[in-house]
Amino acid sequence: MxxxxxxxxxxxxxxxxLTTTTATVAAAAAALIGKPTAQINSNSVLxxxxxxxxxxxxxxxxxxxxxxxxxxxxxxxxITIFAPRNEALERDLDPEFKLFLLEPRNLRSLQRLLLHxxxxxxxxxxxxxxxxxxxxxxxxxxxxxxxxxxxxxxxSAKLVREDDVVRNDGIIHGIGRLLIPKSVQQEFNxxxxxxxxxxxxxxxxxxxxxxxxxxxxxxxxxxxGSDPVLPIYSAMAPGPSLAPAPAPGPGGPHHHFDGESQVKxxxxxxxxxxGYNEMADILVNLTNLATExxxxxxxxxxxxxxxxxxxxxxxxxxxxxxxxxxxxxIMYYHIVPEYQTEESMYNAVRRFGKIQYDTLHxxxxxxxxxxxxxxxxxxxxxxxxxxxxxxxxxxRISVQGIDGVxxxxxxxxxxxxxxxxxxTIDHVKLVAKARRGKLLEVACRVLVSxxxxxxxxxxxxx
Ligand SMILES: *[C@@H]1O[C@H](CO)[C@@H](O)[C@H](O)[C@H]1NC(C)=O
Ligand SMILES: *[C@@H]1O[C@H](CO)[C@@H](O)[C@H](O)[C@H]1NC(C)=O
Ligand SMILES: *[C@@H]1O[C@H](CO)[C@@H](O)[C@H](O)[C@H]1NC(C)=O
Numbered sequence: 001m002x003x004x005x006x007x008x009x010x011x012x013x014x015x016x017x018l019t020t021t022t023a024t025v026a027a028a029a030a031a032l033i034g035k036p037t038a039q040i041n042s043n044s045v046l047x048x049x050x051x052x053x054x055x056x057x058x059x060x061x062x063x064x065x066x067x068x069x070x071x072x073x074x075x076x077x078x079i080t081i082f083a084p085r086n087e088a089l090e091r092d093l094d095p096e097f098k099l100f101l102l103e104p105r106n107l108r109s110l111q112r113l114l115l116h117x118x119x120x121x122x123x124x125x126x127x128x129x130x131x132x133x134x135x136x137x138x139x140x141x142x143x144x145x146x147x148x149x150x151x152x153x154x155x156s157a158k159l160v161r162e163d164d165v166v167r168n169d170g171i172i173h174g175i176g177r178l179l180i181p182k183s184v185q186q187e188f189n190x191x192x193x194x195x196x197x198x199x200x201x202x203x204x205x206x207x208x209x210x211x212x213x214x215x216x217x218x219x220x221x222x223x224x225g226s227d228p229v230l231p232i233y234s235a236m237a238p239g240p241s242l243a244p245a246p247a248p249g250p251g252g253p254h255h256h257f258d259g260e261s262q263v264k265x266x267x268x269x270x271x272x273x274x275g276y277n278e279m280a281d282i283l284v285n286l287t288n289l290a291t292e293x294x295x296x297x298x299x300x301x302x303x304x305x306x307x308x309x310x311x312x313x314x315x316x317x318x319x320x321x322x323x324x325x326x327x328x329x330i331m332y333y334h335i336v337p338e339y340q341t342e343e344s345m346y347n348a349v350r351r352f353g354k355i356q357y358d359t360l361h362x363x364x365x366x367x368x369x370x371x372x373x374x375x376x377x378x379x380x381x382x383x384x385x386x387x388x389x390x391x392x393x394x395x396r397i398s399v400q401g402i403d404g405v406x407x408x409x410x411x412x413x414x415x416x417x418x419x420x421x422x423x424t425i426d427h428v429k430l431v432a433k434a435r436r437g438k439l440l441e442v443a444c445r446v447l448v449s450x451x452x453x454x455x456x457x458x459x460x461x462x
Contacts, residue, residue, distance in 0.1 A: 045170030046070055049081060052165055052172060056089035057114075063102065064110045070118070073138065078122035079170040082143075082154045088177045100188050109184045115139040116181045124171055125162035128152050141181040155179045156272055180272070182391075189265050189394040192258075232301045232337040233362055236292070257396060259297030263290050266392040266399050270307065273391050276401060278313035287328050293335075297396050302339035304357075304398040306366070306377060308405045309387060316405055332361035333406060339398055342389030345375050354379075364408035377402060380409030 041047075046067070050058045061067065073079055089098075101110045115138035123135070123145070132146040143155055152159035154175050161174030267284060270276040283290040293303060321327060336357045348355045349370040356365040367379040375386040388401030 045167040048165045054083040056086045057083050064114050074169045077120050080119040080123045081172045082117045082175045083172050084178045109187050112139045113184045260294035263294040266397050269392045275309045278310050279307045302396045304336040304340040306334045306402050312404045333359050335360045378406045382407050
């Protein structure tokens with residue numbers, strides 16, 4: 001902080017001493033450091049930032065060696081800085097994430113994170129868009145500005161101090177929380193799971209008798225991070241008639257991977273991403289799938305979740321949710337026991353036309369094919385496009401946003417499908433209101449009516 005100020009101040013002190021034009025000063029400075037230099041003005045929003053209440057942010061900007069980049073930016077255009085309150089960077093930030101940002105080898109991540117808070121145009125409070133609009137930032141990720149019921153939002157952060165600092169070359173608004181670009185979150189997740197693997201000492205893995213699908217006795221040593229011995233279906237918890245009765249799991253968890261944190265991360269990412277609240281809610285609150293997935297990932301299994309977005313979820317009918325275990329079945333059908341990214345799936349459908357992926361809803365498979373330059377899932381009446389690719393990818397869990405809810409096309413599961421008479425949940429109303437929990441409410445109502453509600457603790461809280 002102190003040295004950052006010195007850096008700029010030193011430059012201003014120089015200015016009056018030189019009886020040349022600013023252009024020459026800039027040229028001289030440029031010659032000195034071998035780069036075109038900005039003509040920074042003491043009135044600049046950058047100088048104001050270093051002097052502002054946002055001390056945590058300006059300290060990070062300095063640590064990230066970004067001052068020169070920003071000086072150049074303000075020399076050619078106005079900037080708008082969305083400055084997180086100090087608390088957002090102190091108290092509210094995962095200490096592990098902060099450590100990650102401050103590690104010198106993660107400098108690029110820190111820079112990208114900070115530049116994500118800066119828009120290369122001037123957006124004053126009075127010119128805040130009424131509609132949700134997308135703005136480029138100085139990072140490669142765009143930001144969405146929105147305005148809902150007179151609450152101004154930057155991504156998921158509330159604007160808490162509008163026009164806090166106004167200068168000729170830019171504006172600083174205070175915001176309530178840090179904006180974390182997807183790529184930085186992913187780098188953190190990856191780094192953490194790698195560390196988790198390295199931090200684990202090798203331990204014995206169980207050996208399975210293929211005839212009984214049960215454990216043989218002594219366990220040979222296994223490399224940490226190696227693939228699990230049993231097929232994923234054997235490791236899954238017994239579900240409501242999902243799979244043939246599973247064999248006992250492979251003798252206790254090995255925890256080569258911190259599956260629970262990874263699942264927590266991806267749910268957090270889904271919530272932050274926006275538009276996938278229903279899915280997150282089902283995983284966490286309506287079923288115990290999140291816990292289940294955490295266990296599987298800890299055991300070394302990999303998963304790809306095809307996450308229907310909220311619009312798709314809102315079209316689910318009460319009939320579709322009525323059968324016991326229906327929410328689980330629907331969700332299991334959207335989980336593929338493989339690690340697939342947008343790229344791998346797209347390449348596969350491009351090369352092979354149609355691809356079948358296993359799902360956790362055995363024995364049903366989900367078909368994927370290329371359509372309109374994207375990947376289309378399902379071959380029955382309900383199909384869904386890959387809509388938000390790679391929402392979360394950390395090497396073990398992949399989350400791909402899709403724009404429909406998929407159902408197995410075999411006649412066995414027709415009962416799950418939409419019937420003509422089924423009443424659709426009022427879509428428009430759902431979108432307009434706070435949507436979270438609506439699906440839960442409907443599902444619980446259905447469950448109460450068939451006496452199944454006691455399985456879901458959340459139902460009693462509604
Ligand atoms: C920044 O915005 C101000 C006010 O709109 C304008 O006068 C000025 O020319 C802009 N500066 C640059 C470098 O575009
Ligand atoms: C937003 O709406 C208000 C009132 O309807 C209007 O005065 C204002 O100009 C609009 N702002 C923008 C950026 O369109
Ligand atoms: C689960 O329910 C609680 C309380 O109803 C809610 O605050 C939380 O956001 C829900 N979780 C998700 C992931 O939606």
